[in-house]
Amino acid sequence: MNDDILVLSDVCKSYDGVSVLKHLFLKVKEGEFLTLLGASGCGKTTTLRIIAGLDSPDSGNVVLEGNDVCDLEPNQRDVNTVFQSYALFPHMDVEKNIGYPLKLKRVPRLEIAERVNEILKLVQLEGFNHRRVPNLSGGQKQRVALARALVSKPRILLLDEPLGALDLKLRRMMQIELKRLQKLLGLTFIYITHDQEEALNMSDRIAVMNNGVIEQIDASDVIYNKPRTSYVASFVGNANIIKGLVASVENDAAVVKFCEQTFLFSKPGLKAGEELHFALRTEHVILNAPDSKFHATVVEKSFRGSMLRIVLKTQCNQEIVSTNFGVDSKLKEGDKVLFSWKDENIVLVDHE
Amino acid sequence: MGRHMIAGDLNDDGTVPKRRKTSPYIAALIPLYLVMILLVIGPLVYTVMLSFATNVGNGGFSWKLTVENYRRMIDPVYRVTFLKSIQLAFLSTLLISLIGYPFGYWMSRLSKKWKKIMILLVVIPFGVNSLIRYYGIIILLQSKGVLNWLLLKLHLIEEPIKFLYNYSTVLAGMVYGLLPFMILSVYSSAEKIDWTLVEASRDLGATKTEAFFSIIFPLTIPGLFSGVILSFVPSMGLFFVSEILGGNKIVLVGSLIQDQMTRGGNWPFAAAIAVLLTIVTSVLLIASARISQLQGETRKGNNLI
Ligand SMILES: Nc1ncnc2c1ncn2[C@@H]1O[C@H](COP(=O)(O)OP(=O)(O)OP(=O)(O)O)[C@@H](O)[C@H]1O
Numbered sequence: 001m002n003d004d005i006l007v008l009s010d011v012c013k014s015y016d017g018v019s020v021l022k023h024l025f026l027k028v029k030e031g032e033f034l035t036l037l038g039a040s041g042c043g044k045t046t047t048l049r050i051i052a053g054l055d056s057p058d059s060g061n062v063v064l065e066g067n068d069v070c071d072l073e074p075n076q077r078d079v080n081t082v083f084q085s086y087a088l089f090p091h092m093d094v095e096k097n098i099g100y101p102l103k104l105k106r107v108p109r110l111e112i113a114e115r116v117n118e119i120l121k122l123v124q125l126e127g128f129n130h131r132r133v134p135n136l137s138g139g140q141k142q143r144v145a146l147a148r149a150l151v152s153k154p155r156i157l158l159l160d161e162p163l164g165a166l167d168l169k170l171r172r173m174m175q176i177e178l179k180r181l182q183k184l185l186g187l188t189f190i191y192i193t194h195d196q197e198e199a200l201n202m203s204d205r206i207a208v209m210n211n212g213v214i215e216q217i218d219a220s221d222v223i224y225n226k227p228r229t230s231y232v233a234s235f236v237g238n239a240n241i242i243k244g245l246v247a248s249v250e251n252d253a254a255v256v257k258f259c260e261q262t263f264l265f266s267k268p269g270l271k272a273g274e275e276l277h278f279a280l281r282t283e284h285v286i287l288n289a290p291d292s293k294f295h296a297t298v299v300e301k302s303f304r305g306s307m308l309r310i311v312l313k314t315q316c317n318q319e320i321v322s323t324n325f326g327v328d329s330k331l332k333e334g335d336k337v338l339f340s341w342k343d344e345n346i347v348l349v350d351h352e
Numbered sequence: 353m354g355r356h357m358i359a360g361d362l363n364d365d366g367t368v369p370k371r372r373k374t375s376p377y378i379a380a381l382i383p384l385y386l387v388m389i390l391l392v393i394g395p396l397v398y399t400v401m402l403s404f405a406t407n408v409g410n411g412g413f414s415w416k417l418t419v420e421n422y423r424r425m426i427d428p429v430y431r432v433t434f435l436k437s438i439q440l441a442f443l444s445t446l447l448i449s450l451i452g453y454p455f456g457y458w459m460s461r462l463s464k465k466w467k468k469i470m471i472l473l474v475v476i477p478f479g480v481n482s483l484i485r486y487y488g489i490i491i492l493l494q495s496k497g498v499l500n501w502l503l504l505k506l507h508l509i510e511e512p513i514k515f516l517y518n519y520s521t522v523l524a525g526m527v528y529g530l531l532p533f534m535i536l537s538v539y540s541s542a543e544k545i546d547w548t549l550v551e552a553s554r555d556l557g558a559t560k561t562e563a564f565f566s567i568i569f570p571l572t573i574p575g576l577f578s579g580v581i582l583s584f585v586p587s588m589g590l591f592f593v594s595e596i597l598g599g600n601k602i603v604l605v606g607s608l609i610q611d612q613m614t615r616g617g618n619w620p621f622a623a624a625i626a627v628l629l630t631i632v633t634s635v636l637l638i639a640s641a642r643i644s645q646l647q648g649e650t651r652k653g654n655n656l657i
């Protein structure tokens with residue numbers, strides 16, 4: 001309870017009558033790496049700006065270390081942001097950029113120089129003190145922005161898609177580095193991304209946002225393996241959503257009708273006639289096994305790197321995607337196939 | 353976002369490929385260069401030559417070369433005129449900056465719709481010939497003018513005030529005529545500021561005032577400087593302002609040149625003053641361009657962010 005460093009409760013925000021955040025609740029634990037994951041436009045940046053104080057909520061509370069900070073200006077909040085565009089000051093060199101927050105705090109000049117050098121070492125930019133900002137590469141700018149946000153030792157660091165503008169290789173490298181820094185400093189990170197892989201790689205917990213609310217907030221593996229909603233399941237790991245109807249219930253298990261066939265699903269408390277949604281990861285779709293019984297047609301076959309991706313269309317016109325690593329298949333477009341899954345690989349979602 | 357990435361890419365490898373193919377453009381610019389040579393460099397060269405010619409009176413001159421025209425300017429009368437002109441130019445530039453900077457910055461913070469309206473309002477006076485505008489001011493300010501009439505009617509004053517024909521009127525006239533240049537150039541540089549920079553500074557602990565002085569002001573210095581140049585240079589030469597509003601009591605370099613050409617009939621001397629004026633303003637111009645350039649280099653970074 002008391003290790004919550006930041007609590008957003010019932011936060012609403014709308015722009016020009018369009019509501020962007022709808023009764024958002026969020027608790028952030030001290031020292032954790034929390035990722036806000038969600039599609040473009042779902043309100044991630046807005047949430048971050050409200051935490052930073054750059055925007056104010058229409059209603060609801062922002063409580064930082066037990067104090068309501070809603071009426072505090074951004075400069076009065078012990079929270080720093082790394083902007084996606086870096087927002088480095090073009091008229092200052094690297095050293096001046098990083099020293100900026102310290103100068104505002106009237107830290108003596110010698111100490112500023114010392115702390116700037118310290119942090120430059122930390123982000124592996126030693127000796128870059130007098131480089132001019134426009135001449136830095138994307139990755140270097142990123143590090144400077146990070147150093148500038150870290151140097152004044154804020155309680156929480158907010159990062160808005162900080163790696164969005166970097167190429168894949170650099171992004172991987174910076175992911176590892178960010179994680180290293182976060183652990184080293186024991187600092188609370190709130191990190192925005194719409195890259196599920198990035199989120200899964202780095203986070204202690206992931207909050208999946210959809211349309212102005214947080215649909216699920218859990219540890220990365222829980223989000224991946226036990227999604228609670230079909231949105232979470234399809235956004236994180238691109239799961240297939242299987243929609244079935246409970247035909248009958250016997251001994252804590254339901255007979256679920258799907259595509260002219262039935263399968264058993266064990267869970268107490270299900271009722272006949274109920275519509276159920278299940279998440280089935282693409283890598284868990286089994287093709288043409290002896291006990292496969294769902295009919296489908298291959299409509300697309302493609303290679304994604306080392307991965308073979310097959311799109312099926314079921315009898316009831318639903319698309320099912322199957323992926324396999326390193327396995328070639330004689331299947332081609334138009335082939336009829338049977339598919340199935342293992343019982344333990346199917347997850348009930350959108351269900352209280 | 354795409355724009356930033358492209359700019360970043362160019363910056364990363366440090367080269368600007370495929371940008372050197374400029375020759376076709378140069379060819380297209382030849383007519384422009386011809387016009388420039390004909391209308392700008394030509395008259396300038398002729399003026400310099402003329403300034404070394406010998407005056408024979410009544411607008412006539414002979415090509416016997418002499419430095420007499422320059423020697424004559426050592427005369428205190430002319431020196432005082434020069435200093436007075438520079439002083440007036442400095443003062444009016446200062447006033448223009450003090451009024452124009454806040455105004456231009458304020459305009460840049462307006463909504464799109466209001467920006468358009470304000471730009472229009474600032475630019476409209478340019479649609480009317482400036483001579484006509486200055487005569488308009490006389491109608492407003494003269495002893496039996498509109499303003500005095502109004503003040504008398506309202507019983508705020510008992511006798512008409514002499515607004516015209518003194519130093520402050522000329523100063524006010526300069527400010528009035530040149531203010532739009534300052535407003536527009538400050539506006540255009542303030543408009544370009546990436547507002548996330550200001551948000552970043554606030555986020556990092558700056559109060560609104562600190563953010564203004566550490567971020568906004570430095571980034572608008574190039575605009576302020578071009579505004580300064582655009583007000584200083586013309587206010588050295590705008591002879592008709594002092595002529596119309598100063599009633600010939602305030603003699604500035606501009607009017608001196610005009611006087612020498614018309615009434616004085618001494619073209620070589622007028623040319624020499626003109627050359628000196630050009631040199632003085634050029635030196636001031638280059639000096640400020642230097643400072644502005646230093647700032648401008650850093651401003652380029654603005655686009656990258
Ligand atoms: N200042 C604003 N004025 C009007 N609408 C805004 C403003 N800021 C955000 N919005 C709208 O609010 C919605 C959420 O925006 P937000 O920037 O929070 O999304 P996001 O989740 O960060 O998306 P992305 O991943 O694309 O950055 C969007 O539809 C956006 O158009």
Ligand SMILES: [Mg+2]
Nearest residue numbers: 044045046160
């Ligand atoms: Mg965003």
